[in-house]
Each structure stands twice: as structure tokens, then as C-alpha cells.
Amino acid sequence: MESGLWIFRALCIGFTAYMAHKRGRNPWIWGALAYILLFATPFILAYVARREKRSLQQYLAQYPDARSKRGMSCAYCQSNSIRLWHQRGILFMRAKHLCNHCGSYLYDS
Numbered sequence: 001m002e003s004g005l006w007i008f009r010a011l012c013i014g015f016t017a018y019m020a021h022k023r024g025r026n027p028w029i030w031g032a033l034a035y036i037l038l039f040a041t042p043f044i045l046a047y048v049a050r051r052e053k054r055s056l057q058q059y060l061a062q063y064p065d066a067r068s069k070r071g072m073s074c075a076y077c078q079s080n081s082i083r084l085w086h087q088r089g090i091l092f093m094r095a096k097h098l099c100n101h102c103g104s105y106l107y108d109s
């Protein structure tokens with residue numbers, strides 16, 4: 001039973017670190033948090049990352065190599081395929097640019 005807990009913990013850490021990397025967060029810090037909080041950490045990360053907004057200027061300041069000759073590219077997988085995702089609420093509307101290849105959030109417009 002003891003080894004099952006460690007396998008579960010390793011899966012939580014790995015999954016959280018992967019999610020953190022895809023959302024532009026530090027995978028080491030979020031992985032360490034997952035060691036303590038286990039499966040609650042990916043939900044906390046998803047909640048924190050969902051509220052985050054980044055403009056194109058902020059994205060380019062953070063990832064200057066994302067601007068290529070063929071337009072914008074994903075900073076995480078270098079794909080040029082970016083989709084526009086409209087998120088509508090009662091009092092808000094967001095236009096998020098997401099990577100079509102790896103699904104990472106890139107910036108808002």
C-alpha cells in the first residue's frame with residue numbers, strides 16, 4: 001500500500017508540472033506544491049491560470065522569439081497554428097489566442 005501512495009504522488013507531481021509548463025508557470029514550484037496538496041494542485045493551477053490575462057505586448061516581451069516571419073508562433077512548441085477562442089459571459093467577452101498544436105494559452109486580443 002505504501003508504494004501505491006508514492007506512485008499516486010509521483011503522478012500528481014508529474015501532471016501538475018506538465019500543466020504548469022503548458023501555462024507558462026514554473027513547473028518546479030507547482031510540482032513541489034503537488035507533493036503537499038496532491039490532486040488538489042492541478043485544480044488550483046487551472047483556477048489561477050484561467051483568471052490570468054496577457055496582452056500581445058506582454059507575450060512578446062516574455063517570449064521575443066514567438067514573432068516569426070510567418071506571424072506569431074507558440075512559445076512552448078513553436079507551432080504557427082494559433083486559434084482564436086471567444087469566451088463570452090454575461091458581463092464580459094474575451095478573445096483568447098490558443099495554440100492549436102499543444103493547447104497552451106498564449107495571449108488575449
Ligand SMILES: [Zn+2]
Pocket residue numbers: 074075076077078079099100101102103104
Ligand atoms: Zn503550442
